[in-house]
Amino acid sequence: MVRALNFSAGPAALPLPVLERAQQEFVNFKGTGMSIMEMSHRGKHYDAVHSEAKQRLKQLMNVPDTHEILFLQGGASMQFSMVPLNFLKEGSTAGYILTGSWSEKALQEAERIGKTFIVASSKESKYRSIPSKSDWKDDSGLSYLHITSNNTIYGTQWHEFPETNAPLVADMSSDILSRPLDISKFALLYAGAQKNLGPSGVTVVIAHKEWTASHSNSLSKFLDYNTHLKTDSLYNTPPTFSIYMLGLVLEWAEEQGGTDGLATLNKEKAELLYDCIENSGGFYRGHAEKGSESHMNVTFNLPDQELEKDFLGKAANEGFIGLNGHRSIGGCRASIYNAVPLEAVEKLADFMKVYRKNHPSRSFSFQ
Missing domain, CATH: 3.40.640.10 (Type I PLP-dependent aspartate aminotransferase-like (Major domain))
Structure with missing residues (x-):
């Protein structure tokens, strides 16, 4: 399995x-x-x-x-x-x-x-x-x-x-x-x-x-x-x-080393995704302001809803589950709690980078 x-x-x-x-x-x-x-x-x-x-x-x-x-x-x-x-x-x-x-x-x-x-x-x-x-x-x-x-x-x-x-x-x-x-x-x-x-x-x-x-x-x-x-x-x-x-x-x-070990791992997982968002040239936009970003739930948007729908569909085809944002605000959300392996976050970051490369002309208009 x-x-x-x-x-x-x-x-x-x-x-x-x-x-x-x-x-x-x-x-x-x-x-x-x-x-x-x-x-x-x-x-x-x-x-x-x-x-x-x-x-x-x-x-x-x-x-x-x-x-x-x-x-x-x-x-x-x-x-x-x-x-x-x-x-x-x-x-x-x-x-x-x-x-x-x-x-x-x-x-x-x-x-x-x-x-x-x-x-x-x-x-x-x-x-x-x-x-x-x-x-x-x-x-x-x-x-x-x-x-x-x-x-x-x-x-x-x-x-x-x-x-x-x-x-x-x-x-x-x-x-x-x-x-x-x-x-x-x-x-x-x-x-x-x-x-x-x-x-x-x-x-x-x-x-x-x-x-x-x-x-x-x-x-x-x-x-x-x-x-x-x-x-x-x-x-x-x-x-x-x-x-x-x-x-x-x-x-x-x-x-896993208790809360110290888990905190180190959770920070590493979060930084992988936030770096991917920040270095996307405006393709991904994080919801949280600097200094307030969650190490548990990484929320972000793509330039428009149609692209978000395509992103989520292709992610699902690759085996990624649960990336839809909350129904009240939409967008995308990666919940990376303690039990989510680092390897899964690395695969998501790689997927996000590839998806960005396949849409080179798209970005938020204000960035």
């Missing part, structure tokens, strides 16, 4: 060794005669899977003892509601920085619950950049400040996290585990697994224990973070297979 050159935005590519390991263990996990999907989440075999996944993630991300790891459900979209339900109380205000569609969706959910304040936004420039700290409005006195660390649709990313005057909350669904982080900067961060951590079905939350415990959600026990903190994410039946797969991905990540 020839593996696809998978550049899908999510669910996204998984490491082949992880898939092969899961295949081997699928119907007979550790000699039990059962699949992990058939086992009780209260039994010793799943308990070991659950505990090991938490411990590996703690070590890989250098999570301090002040923070706790939760395995929840509902995706990042559930967190859009859970965060304000827990931390946005009557008489308080939550701050949001808008850098794309997902931060907009997070804000919209918070607006249904309480008072919000837009600290900064790059919407007027079509989300081509991350707002500079000098452009922020006053963020003091806020219940929390919410950001989206990487923007899959527009291809921008926070490369540094500035100091804030409010507890910092981050949606890291599309770049968690892709680079080292100082977890102590965050009151809470969350991420759907289906881009860098594993298959869809589990959402990782890393929460400051004292800050979280000092808040409570009186509307719903299930949507109260403290419920899950007290029960080790076992208040209800967890997504056992997704957590098992997450554990295998984390083991694979350790073999």
Whole structure:
């Protein structure tokens, strides 16, 4: 079987060794005669899977003892509601920085619950950049400040996290585990697994224990973070297979040199594509401004939609999957998460160069 050159935005590519390991263990996990999907989440075999996944993630991300790891459900979209339900109380205000569609969706959910304040936004420039700290409005006195660390649709990313005057909350669904982080900067961060951590079905939350415990959600026990903190994410039946797969991905990540090794590889992959765009003589145009380019999602356009359609069609014929831009903005997008091999990115860069040579007279009129 020839593996696809998978550049899908999510669910996204998984490491082949992880898939092969899961295949081997699928119907007979550790000699039990059962699949992990058939086992009780209260039994010793799943308990070991659950505990090991938490411990590996703690070590890989250098999570301090002040923070706790939760395995929840509902995706990042559930967190859009859970965060304000827990931390946005009557008489308080939550701050949001808008850098794309997902931060907009997070804000919209918070607006249904309480008072919000837009600290900064790059919407007027079509989300081509991350707002500079000098452009922020006053963020003091806020219940929390919410950001989206990487923007899959527009291809921008926070490369540094500035100091804030409010507890910092981050949606890291599309770049968690892709680079080292100082977890102590965050009151809470969350991420759907289906881009860098594993298959869809589990959402990782890393929460400051004292800050979280000092808040409570009186509307719903299930949507109260403290419920899950007290029960080790076992208040209800967890997504056992997704957590098992997450554990295998984390083991694979350790073999790649952890977050340091992954960051080096991700930077190399991104530079291959950005160099190809910048040296195309105006044939390709990147959406993100310099300094804000994502190392996870490289977004770009060709001179016109007809050419983009032809480019995507020919790319598909060569085995490239998932290069279409998001349906809301079109264009092209190469998602190069942790599991996307360097060799696949090299093949894409080569394809882009050849395609450019075959259209020598085409370029954006303003370049």
